[in-house]
Amino acid sequence: MPSLSLPQIMNPLLTQNSAQAAKLRIVIVGHVDHGKSTLIGRLFHDTNSLPEGKVEQIRKASEAEGMEFEFAFLLDALLEEQEQNITIDTTQLPFRTASREYVIIDAPGHKEFLKNMITGASSADAAILLIDAHEGIQEQSKRHAYLLSLLGIKQVVVAVNKMDLVDFREDVFSGIRAEYSTFLEKLGIEPRHFLPISAKLGKNITQASAQMAWFRGPSIVEALDQFDEPRTPEGLPLRFLVQDIYRFDERRILAGRVEAGKLSVGSELVFWPGGKRSRVRSIEEWGATTPPSEATVGESVAITLEEQIFVERGQIGSHPGVGPAEDRDIHASLFWLGADPLPLNQPFTLRLGTQSVEARLADVERVLDSSTLEPLEGQRVQLQKNEVADVRIRARRPVAFDRHDRISDTGRFVIVWGKRICGGGIIRDARDEETRGSAPADNLTWTTSPVTREDRAAHFGHRGAVLWLTGLSGSGKSTLATALEATLHRRGLATTILDGDNIRHGLSTGLGFSPEDRAENIRRVGETAMLMAEAGLIVICSLISPLRADRARVRARCEQSDLPFAEIYVSAPLDVCENRDPRGLYKLARSGDIPEFTGLSAPYESPISPELELKTDSMPLRESLDLLTQYATTFTHLTEAMEPKETGPGSGI
Amino acid sequence: MDHLDELESQSIYLLREAYHSFSNLCMPWSMGKDSNVLIWLSKKAFCGKIPYPLLHIDTTYEFPEMLEFREWALVHYDLDLIVKINEDARSGRGAYAHSIGYETHDPVTVTHELKTVALQQVMAERQFDALITGIRRDEDPTRAKERYFSPRSADFEWDYKDQPPEFWNQFTTIQEPGEHIRVQPILDWTEVDIWRYIEREKIPIPQMYFARPDQHGTHYRFRSLGCWPITKPVPSKASTISEIIAELLITKTSERAGRAQDHHERNAMQKLRAKGFM
Numbered sequence: 001m002p003s004l005s006l007p008q009i010m011n012p013l014l015t016q017n018s019a020q021a022a023k024l025r026i027v028i029v030g031h032v033d034h035g036k037s038t039l040i041g042r043l044f045h046d047t048n049s050l051p052e053g054k055v056e057q058i059r060k061a062s063e064a065e066g067m068e069f070e071f072a073f074l075l076d077a078l079l080e081e082q083e084q085n086i087t088i089d090t091t092q093l094p095f096r097t098a099s100r101e102y103v104i105i106d107a108p109g110h111k112e113f114l115k116n117m118i119t120g121a122s123s124a125d126a127a128i129l130l131i132d133a134h135e136g137i138q139e140q141s142k143r144h145a146y147l148l149s150l151l152g153i154k155q156v157v158v159a160v161n162k163m164d165l166v167d168f169r170e171d172v173f174s175g176i177r178a179e180y181s182t183f184l185e186k187l188g189i190e191p192r193h194f195l196p197i198s199a200k201l202g203k204n205i206t207q208a209s210a211q212m213a214w215f216r217g218p219s220i221v222e223a224l225d226q227f228d229e230p231r232t233p234e235g236l237p238l239r240f241l242v243q244d245i246y247r248f249d250e251r252r253i254l255a256g257r258v259e260a261g262k263l264s265v266g267s268e269l270v271f272w273p274g275g276k277r278s279r280v281r282s283i284e285e286w287g288a289t290t291p292p293s294e295a296t297v298g299e300s301v302a303i304t305l306e307e308q309i310f311v312e313r314g315q316i317g318s319h320p321g322v323g324p325a326e327d328r329d330i331h332a333s334l335f336w337l338g339a340d341p342l343p344l345n346q347p348f349t350l351r352l353g354t355q356s357v358e359a360r361l362a363d364v365e366r367v368l369d370s371s372t373l374e375p376l377e378g379q380r381v382q383l384q385k386n387e388v389a390d391v392r393i394r395a396r397r398p399v400a401f402d403r404h405d406r407i408s409d410t411g412r413f414v415i416v417w418g419k420r421i422c423g424g425g426i427i428r429d430a431r432d433e434e435t436r437g438s439a440p441a442d443n444l445t446w447t448t449s450p451v452t453r454e455d456r457a458a459h460f461g462h463r464g465a466v467l468w469l470t471g472l473s474g475s476g477k478s479t480l481a482t483a484l485e486a487t488l489h490r491r492g493l494a495t496t497i498l499d500g501d502n503i504r505h506g507l508s509t510g511l512g513f514s515p516e517d518r519a520e521n522i523r524r525v526g527e528t529a530m531l532m533a534e535a536g537l538i539v540i541c542s543l544i545s546p547l548r549a550d551r552a553r554v555r556a557r558c559e560q561s562d563l564p565f566a567e568i569y570v571s572a573p574l575d576v577c578e579n580r581d582p583r584g585l586y587k588l589a590r591s592g593d594i595p596e597f598t599g600l601s602a603p604y605e606s607p608i609s610p611e612l613e614l615k616t617d618s619m620p621l622r623e624s625l626d627l628l629t630q631y632a633t634t635f636t637h638l639t640e641a642m643e644p645k646e647t648g649p650g651s652g653i
Numbered sequence: 654m655d656h657l658d659e660l661e662s663q664s665i666y667l668l669r670e671a672y673h674s675f676s677n678l679c680m681p682w683s684m685g686k687d688s689n690v691l692i693w694l695s696k697k698a699f700c701g702k703i704p705y706p707l708l709h710i711d712t713t714y715e716f717p718e719m720l721e722f723r724e725w726a727l728v729h730y731d732l733d734l735i736v737k738i739n740e741d742a743r744s745g746r747g748a749y750a751h752s753i754g755y756e757t758h759d760p761v762t763v764t765h766e767l768k769t770v771a772l773q774q775v776m777a778e779r780q781f782d783a784l785i786t787g788i789r790r791d792e793d794p795t796r797a798k799e800r801y802f803s804p805r806s807a808d809f810e811w812d813y814k815d816q817p818p819e820f821w822n823q824f825t826t827i828q829e830p831g832e833h834i835r836v837q838p839i840l841d842w843t844e845v846d847i848w849r850y851i852e853r854e855k856i857p858i859p860q861m862y863f864a865r866p867d868q869h870g871t872h873y874r875f876r877s878l879g880c881w882p883i884t885k886p887v888p889s890k891a892s893t894i895s896e897i898i899a900e901l902l903i904t905k906t907s908e909r910a911g912r913a914q915d916h917h918e919r920n921a922m923q924k925l926r927a928k929g930f931m
Binding site: 023054092093094104115116118119122123166232243246248249251253255259285286287296298299300302313337351409412413415416419420421422423649 | 654656659661662663665666669670672673687696697698699700702703750757790791797802816817818819820821822823824827828829841843904
C-alpha cells in the first residue's frame with residue numbers, strides 16, 4: 001500500500017474544527033457551455049479532493065470515447081452526458097479547502113433545465129456566476145442572476161472563465177465586468193468579486209496567474225473562503241410548522257419543525273390559520289435522559305400541549321401577538337416551470353410550509369423580461385414556461401404566511417399542477433400580526449389600517465358619518481338625498497349615496513320585502529354605510545326602512561364603532577305620498593301587483609326621536625334642503641381635537 | 654445546532670413528510686451502517702415507534718455476522734421486518750431456466766436478479782407506494798444527482814434526465830399510476846458524517862466495519878458491506894470509530910471500491926441504478 005502523504009488542505013485539526021460548522025453550499029450557475037462542470041472538476045482536482053485514481057479512470061474513459069480529457073467528465077459520469085457533452089441535472093458533491101468544507105452544486109445552464117437549476121440553487125448559501133470571456137454575457141447569465149435574486153441568494157462572485165481564449169486580456173474582462181455589474185445592480189446583487197479565470201488551464205483557481213498579473217484580486221478558492229458562514233437569522237418570532245399529529249401511545253404528539261424563533265416548554269402557542277391557543281406541556285425526545293426544555297430554529301421536534309385543542313398538519317404555531325398573516329389573497333413573485341402554461345382561474349394546489357390548499361391565479365399584475373428586467377406589454381391570461389411574474393393568488397380558504405424578506409421559510413410556496421411541482425413564489429406582502437396589531441376573536445381577525453380615523457378626517461376636512469333618511473315611499477327621501485349630495489360635493493365634502501332601490505340591484509339581489517328580508521337588506525346597507533363612513537365619507541342612506549328595530553340596530557352598530565349616526569325622518573302623510581307616487585308604485589300596490597307595500601299592506605313605524613324631521617308636505621323643498629345641509633355640515637364638522645395641527649413657524653417650540 | 658444536528662433534523666423532517674404523504678411505506682434495511690442510522694433516525698422521528706415495516710432483501714449471500722446482527726436488531730428495536738429472497742432465481746424455477754448465483758453469473762446480473770428483481774417482487778406482493786432508502790450523494794456520481802423524493806416508473810425506471818424540481822422542502826408526493834417514490838433521507842450525509850453520527854449517538858453496527866487481523870496478521874476492515882463473494886475488505890488498522898474517521902479524512906480510495914458490481918464494467922452503477930437498483 002503506498003504511503004499517504006498528508007497534504008496541507010487535509011490537516012485533520014482543521015477538518016475536525018470545521019466539522020462543527022455547517023458546510024457552505026455553493027451553486028455554480030451560468031449559460032450553457034460557459035464551463036461550469038469544468039470549473040468544478042478543476043476545483044476538486046486543485047484542492048486535492050478527488051478519490052485516488054479518479055483522474056486516471058476518467059482519462060481512460062475519454063480515450064475510449066476518442067475524446068481529449070476534460071475536467072468536466074469528473075462530474076458528468078453518466079454515459080449520456082459524456083455523449084452529449086452537457087450536464088443534465090443538478091449534481092451535489094462535497095469538497096474542502098484549507099479553511100472549510102463545501103458542498104458544491106452544479107446547476108445546468110440549458111433553458112429547458114431551469115427546474116434543475118432552481119432545485120440546486122434553492123439550497124445554496126452562495127453562488128458563482130460563470131461567464132465565458134469569449135462569448136460574453138448571454139441570456140442565461142441574466143436569467144440565472146434574476147432567479148438567484150428571487151431565491152434570496154445574496155453572496156455572489158462572478159467568474160469570467162475561458163480567459164485563455166481571449167489572450168488573458170484585461171479590457172475584455174473589464175468590459176464584461178462593467179456590463180454585468182449594471183445588470184446585477186438592478187437586481188440588488190452586489191458581487192463580492194469579479195474574477196478572471198481559466199478553469200481548463202487552472203489559472204487563478206488556487207493561486208494568482210502569471211498571465212493575468214494585471215489582476216490584483218483573490219483566486220477563486222480564496223474568494224470562496226471569504227464567503228460568510230450561513231447564519232441562522234436571529235430575533236425572529238417563532239414559526240413552528242406542524243407536520244403531523246401522532247398517537248402511537250397515550251401521548252398526542254405534534255411533530256414539526258421550528259423554522260424561526262424559539263419554542264419553550266410552558267410558553268403559549270397560537271396556531272394559524274385559526275388562532276387556537278394552548279401551552280407547550282413537553283418536548284418529547286426518544287432516548288433522552290432529560291427531556292429538552294426548549295427547541296431552537298432548525299430543530300425537528302415533537303411536542304405535547306396542555307389543552308387538547310384541535311390542531312392539524314399545515315398550521316403554524318407562533319407566540320401570541322406576533323403571528324403570521326392569515327389571508328386568502330397572496331401577492332407574490334412567481335416563476336413558472338411547467339411545460340403547460342398556468343392559466344388564470346384554474347384550480348391548483350398551493351403548498352406553503354406544510355399547508356396544502358386549493359388556489360388559483362387571480363391576477364397577473366406584470367411579467368418581466370428576465371434579460372432586460374423590463375415589464376412585458378399586454379394583458380396576460382396565462383404564464384408561460386420559465387416566465388417570472390408578479391401575481392395575485394386567491395386561495396379557497398385562509399393561508400397563514402409571512403413576507404418572504406422577513407421570514408423566508410413561511411414566505412414562499414410552490415404550485416403543484418397535475419402531479420408535479422411546477423412553480424414557486426415568494427410573498428411580497430403580508431399583514432402579519434405585528435403589522436395589523438390586533439388580537440383575534442373567535443377564529444376571525446380584525447385588520448387595522450395604519451391610517452387612523454383622525455388621519456382620514458384631517459385629509460377630507462370633515463368626519464365620516466352616516467345620515468339615515470327614512471320615510472314612506474314618495475316622501476321625498478331620494479330627492480333630498482341627491483340634492484344634499486350635490487350641495488355638499490360642491491362644497492368639497494366627500495359624500496356618497498346608498499339608495500334602497502339601487503342596493504337591491506346588487507348587494508341585496510334576491511332579497512324580497514318580507515320582514516326578514518327587509519331586516520337583512522337594512523343590515524347590509526348599514527354595514528356598507530359603516531365601511532364607507534370609516535373610510536371618511538359622509539354616507540347618505542335613503543331607505544324606507546319601515547321598522548324601528550331595524551333602524552335601531554344600525555344606530556347601535558355605528559355607536560359601537562364610534563361612528564356618527566343621524567336618523568332623519570322625511571315625513572309626509574300617506575295620502576300626500578300616494579298622490580305624488582313618483583314611480584307609480586302605489587298604483588301597482590293598490591291593484592295588488594306589489595304585495596307587502598309599506599303604508600298600504602305593510603306597516604311603517606315612524607321614528608320616535610329622530611335627530612331631524614323634515615315635513616316635506618308643509619315645507620318647500622328649498623327650505624328642507626337648507627335645513628338638511630346645515631345639519632349635515634354641523635354634524636360632520638371637525639371637532640377641535642381633529643383639526644389639522646398648525647405647523648407654521650415656531651409651532652415646534 | 655452543529656452540522657450533525659442539521660443533518661439529523663432534515664432527515665427527521667423528510668421521514669415525517671414521507672410518513673404523512675404515503676399510505677403504504679416501507680424501509681429497506683441492509684444492516685449496513687447507513688441502514689442502521691436510518692433506523693435510529695426513524696426512532697427519533699416517531700418518538701420510539703417505527704410506523705412502517707422494514708425490508709431485508711436476502712440474497713442468500715449474506716455474511717453470517719450480518720444475519721446475527723439482523724436477529725439481534727429485530728428484538729432490540731422491536732422491528733416489523735419482512736425478509737425477501739428471490740427464491741425462483743436461486744433455485745432456477747418459474748421464469749428462471751437456471752439458478753442465478755455468483756458461482757455462475759457476473760456480479761451485475763446477480764445483483765440485478767437477487768436485489769432489484771427481489772425488490773420488484775415484494776413491491777408487487779405488498780403494493781408499497783414508497784420506499785425509504787439509505788443512499789448518499791457522495792457514494793457515487795449517479796446518486797449525487799438524486800432528489801429527496803424521487804419517482805420511479807412502474808417498471809422501476811429512474812428518469813434522471815427529466816426529474817421533477819424539488820426546492821424549499823416541497824417534494825414530489827403524488828404518483829402516476831404504478832409509480833413509487835424513493836424517499837432518501839440521508840442523501841446529503843457524507844461517509845464521515847455517518848461515522849461521526851454513529852459515534853455521537855452510539856448506534857450499534859456490525860463488527861465487520863472494524864479492523865481485524867487475517868491469518869497472516871494483516872489487518873483489514875469492511876468499508877461497505879454487500880454480498881460476501883463480491884465484497885472485499887480494505888487494509889486498515891482502524892479498530893475504533895475515531896480511528897475510522899481519522900482514516901477517512903486522509904484516504905483517497907472511494908467508499909465502494911470494495912464492491913465488485915460497481916466496477917464490473919464501465920458505467921455499471923449507472924446501468925444498475927437506471928433499472929431500479931438503489
